[in-house]
Amino acid sequence: MNVWRLVLQxxxxxxxxxxxxxxxxxxAVASFVGATTLLQADRIRTDEILSERKQQVEQAVAxxxxxxxxxxxxxxxxxxxxxxxxGFNLLILPQDQDLNELHAGGTLSKTMxxxxxxxxxxxxxxxxxxxxxxxxxxxxxxxxxxxIHLVGTRGEVPLAHRDLKKPLQDQVPPGSMVVGFQIHxxxxxxxxxxxxxxxxxFTVKExxxxxxxxxxxxxxxxxxxxxxxxxxxNLVNGILALECNCATQDRVAEIREDxxxxxxxxxxxxxxxPALARAEARNxxxxxxxxxxxxxxxxxxxxxxxxxxxxxxxxxQREQVAAVLVPLVIIxxxxxxxxxxxxxxxxxxxxxxxxxAIGLRSVQIMTIFLGKAVLIGLIGxxxxxxxxxxxxxxxxxxxxxxxxxxxxxxxxxxxxxxxMAPLLxxxxxxxxxxxxxxxxxxxxxxxx
Amino acid sequence: xxxxxxxxxxxxxxANGEVHALADVSLSVDDGKFQxxxxxxxxxKTTLLxxxxxxxxxxxxxxxxxxxxxxxxxxxxxxxxxxxNIGFVFQQFHLVPYLNVLDNVLAPAMASHLPDAHDRARELxxxxxxxxxxxxxxGQLSTGERQRTALARALLNRPKILLADEPTGxxxxxxxxxxxxxxxxxxxxxxxxxxxxxDSRAVEYAQSVTNIEHGQLVPA
Numbered sequence: 001m002n003v004w005r006l007v008l009q010x011x012x013x014x015x016x017x018x019x020x021x022x023x024x025x026x027x028a029v030a031s032f033v034g035a036t037t038l039l040q041a042d043r044i045r046t047d048e049i050l051s052e053r054k055q056q057v058e059q060a061v062a063x064x065x066x067x068x069x070x071x072x073x074x075x076x077x078x079x080x081x082x083x084x085x086x087g088f089n090l091l092i093l094p095q096d097q098d099l100n101e102l103h104a105g106g107t108l109s110k111t112m113x114x115x116x117x118x119x120x121x122x123x124x125x126x127x128x129x130x131x132x133x134x135x136x137x138x139x140x141x142x143x144x145x146x147x148i149h150l151v152g153t154r155g156e157v158p159l160a161h162r163d164l165k166k167p168l169q170d171q172v173p174p175g176s177m178v179v180g181f182q183i184h185x186x187x188x189x190x191x192x193x194x195x196x197x198x199x200x201x202f203t204v205k206e207x208x209x210x211x212x213x214x215x216x217x218x219x220x221x222x223x224x225x226x227x228x229x230x231x232x233x234n235l236v237n238g239i240l241a242l243e244c245n246c247a248t249q250d251r252v253a254e255i256r257e258d259x260x261x262x263x264x265x266x267x268x269x270x271x272x273x274p275a276l277a278r279a280e281a282r283n284x285x286x287x288x289x290x291x292x293x294x295x296x297x298x299x300x301x302x303x304x305x306x307x308x309x310x311x312x313x314x315x316x317q318r319e320q321v322a323a324v325l326v327p328l329v330i331i332x333x334x335x336x337x338x339x340x341x342x343x344x345x346x347x348x349x350x351x352x353x354x355x356x357a358i359g360l361r362s363v364q365i366m367t368i369f370l371g372k373a374v375l376i377g378l379i380g381x382x383x384x385x386x387x388x389x390x391x392x393x394x395x396x397x398x399x400x401x402x403x404x405x406x407x408x409x410x411x412x413x414x415x416x417x418x419x420m421a422p423l424l425x426x427x428x429x430x431x432x433x434x435x436x437x438x439x440x441x442x443x444x445x446x447x448x
Numbered sequence: 449x450x451x452x453x454x455x456x457x458x459x460x461x462x463a464n465g466e467v468h469a470l471a472d473v474s475l476s477v478d479d480g481k482f483q484x485x486x487x488x489x490x491x492x493k494t495t496l497l498x499x500x501x502x503x504x505x506x507x508x509x510x511x512x513x514x515x516x517x518x519x520x521x522x523x524x525x526x527x528x529x530x531x532x533n534i535g536f537v538f539q540q541f542h543l544v545p546y547l548n549v550l551d552n553v554l555a556p557a558m559a560s561h562l563p564d565a566h567d568r569a570r571e572l573x574x575x576x577x578x579x580x581x582x583x584x585x586x587g588q589l590s591t592g593e594r595q596r597t598a599l600a601r602a603l604l605n606r607p608k609i610l611l612a613d614e615p616t617g618x619x620x621x622x623x624x625x626x627x628x629x630x631x632x633x634x635x636x637x638x639x640x641x642x643x644x645x646x647d648s649r650a651v652e653y654a655q656s657v658t659n660i661e662h663g664q665l666v667p668a
Contacts, residue, residue, distance in 0.1 A: 001554035001565070006547070013546030354542035357503060358601070359531025359559030361524040442504035445538065445613075446494055 003364055007371045014344070018376065021340045025380025025425055028333035029417050030388035035322035037392020037408050042318060044398060044407060046311040053307050057300030064296040068289040089271040090128070090241040090252070092120075092259060097238075099269065106149060106214050107138045108237035114227075116263050117239055121157045123262045127255045130242035131157040135226045135235070141219070143196045144187050148180075149218040150197075152226020171222070176205035178220040184208075197221070198229055240271070334428040341373060341429035345436045352436050353444030362437035369436050373429035377422030385417045449512075450608050450640040451477040451500060456509035458495050458663075469495040470506070471663040477642050479608070482635035484643045484654035485665070492663040493644035494613055500642060501534050501611045502526050514608055531559035535602030537627075539614035541594045543586040543601075549573060549593075550582050553600045560605055572600035576630070592623030599630055610634050612643045616650075628653040 011018045093102075097110040117133040132153060139150040155171025172178055177197070179189060184207045189195065193204045202221060210216060227233050241255075256268040345352070352365060389408070398404035458470040469492040477483045487493050498504035499511060502518035511517060513533055518526050543552045550569055557565040573582055576596040586594055595615060602610060612631060616624035624647065632653045635641045643650055644660075651657050659666045 001551055001557045003558055005551070006544075006558065009546050009551065350542060351544050354544070355555070355558075356527065357501070357530065357536050357542075358556045359527045361527050361559070363524070364558065442498045445498065445503065445542070
């Protein structure tokens with residue numbers, strides 16, 4: 001016979017008391033383990049959701065990149081076709097004009113009669129839409145102490161056999177000047193400001209925005225005034241032919257042939273805008289693609305942020321509830337265990353009296369009650385862990401369900417429950433056990 | 449002299465005033481002697497027995513059990529001293545309700561190491577004719593069987609002194625005779641028995657009988 005046998009016999013005898021104590025410990029452990037497991041499941045689920053979302057976003061971005069690449073090509077092609085269909089620009093120059101001078105220096109020194117423009121306008125040429133005669137010279141503007149390109153233009157010359165169209169370029173009225181970006185920024189020019197050029201006064205009609213080419217150092221004035229200023233009366237350096245159309249593959253050659261028939265002694269070259277238009281088309285397509293991709297990435301990032309926020313909020317809410325509820329349940333269960341232990345001591349007063357009388361020491365009496373509490377704690381820990389873990393797995397909703405057990409099982413938590421629950425139970429039963437150990441056997445035996 | 453009580457006094461302080469349970473009581477019991485103390489209820493019999501058993505500290509006087517004063521020991525040492533030297537039998541039996549006869553008899557073994565406790569328990573159970581009830585719990589026993597179980601428990605540790613408080617109070621005539629016979633047998637085997645009772649039949653079994661009235665011993 002020993003104390004533990006006595007404890008086991010008493011448990012078997014007072015099953016209800018034992019069961020109620022066991023239930024209390026199990027509820028306390030289950031609430032702790034359940035909450036911990038559920039929070040762990042939340043964390044795993046959050047990681048999974050965010051990982052899935054990131055994969056979706058990455059896949060969507062990759063698909064979008066492919067889509068954008070494809071669409072970009074289509075757009076670029078479409079833009080190229082559109083710009084091709086819109087026409088291109090030509091420059092009609094004197095036959096003896098050295099093109100090196102034009103391309104290297106940007107100037108034209110050779111001239112041709114100004115009446116060439118009228119001749120071309122009055123012809124029946126169908127491949128040219130707009131005509132712009134001009135004189136140009138690299139020029140040192142001494143009043144501003146700046147080298148510029150001076151261009152004289154009379155605006156568009158209407159073609160006699162065509163209906164009047166909206167001109168592509170306005171005429172520069174006499175006495176006025178349009179100045180390029182570098183000129184007006186360097187000299188702080190303002191619109192309607194009066195400037196002097198070679199002793200002549202002009203009013204600044206327009207300030208051109210930055211173009212990034214020769215136009216930034218160009219000043220445009222009226223053609224007649226430029227001819228007079230440069231000593232080229234009734235002469236022009238070239239004629240710009242804009243929005244030229246041609247159905248054939250070698251369109252410049254066709255137009256060149258038409259122009260040569262009307263204006264012998266001239267040469268026709270293609271000007272830059274078509275290449276520029278294609279480059280702009282490519283840039284536009286690229287920009288559109290990048291914007292679309294950026295929108296997709298931003299939407300993905302926003303979705304991830306939203307998921308993160310929602311999951312974090314859910315986890316925080318559950319943590320807050322658990323932080324309040326679990327300690328309350330544990331404290332309530334501990335009080336209940338203590339109450340049950342006290343009832344047990346009261347029920348066993350006579351037993352304590354005789355055990356003391358036959359020689360059991362106070363520590364043995366305490367062991368009888370604390371031993372029972374520890375047993376209740378141990379068994380309650382296992383039962384409570386199983387219940388709490390089962391609840392956590394079920395409520396955690398991890399998929400696939402058969403793997404959830406192994407993913408959520410935490411040996412440390414089981415060890416903690418098995419260690420802490422007996423301790424909790426023993427602490428809760430401590431005062432009743434001390435009271436039992438202090439029972440005076442003489443008082444008990446006399447009372448009986 | 450196994451039990452020597454000298455000039456014991458004990459007063460209870462109750463709401464109704466002081467109760468002098470023992471007033472200058474002296475008594476001794478030698479080994480091999482069956483001493484009975486007779487008296488009506490409330491005369492101080494149980495107080496005398498509890499003091500003699502080291503369970504209730506007297507207000508005055510001295511208790512010597514086998515030459516040692518148990519009240520000079522700490523409570524836990526005194527518990528060990530009781531386990532080694534004294535056996536108790538009570539009117540209410542005080543058996544542990546959820547232990548069977550064997551485990552009840554073995555209960556004192558929790559207090560002191562007895563290498564042959566199991567054999568000794570079975571031997572006592574057989575001696576008291578309880579073999580067929582060995583696995584029964586007290587609720588399944590008759591009052592006579594319960595008291596015999598209590599007697600067996602009291603004798604497990606081979607005590608030098610047996611203290612019996614009204615052991616026949618709840619028994620019928622035959623069972624009472626049987627219990628008194630066992631007490632006499634213990635004394636004849638060399639032990640000392642102090643029986644407190646109001647049962648007049650104790651005179652037939654005890655070697656010496658003393659009356660107690662109002663906390664004082666008077667010749668029978």
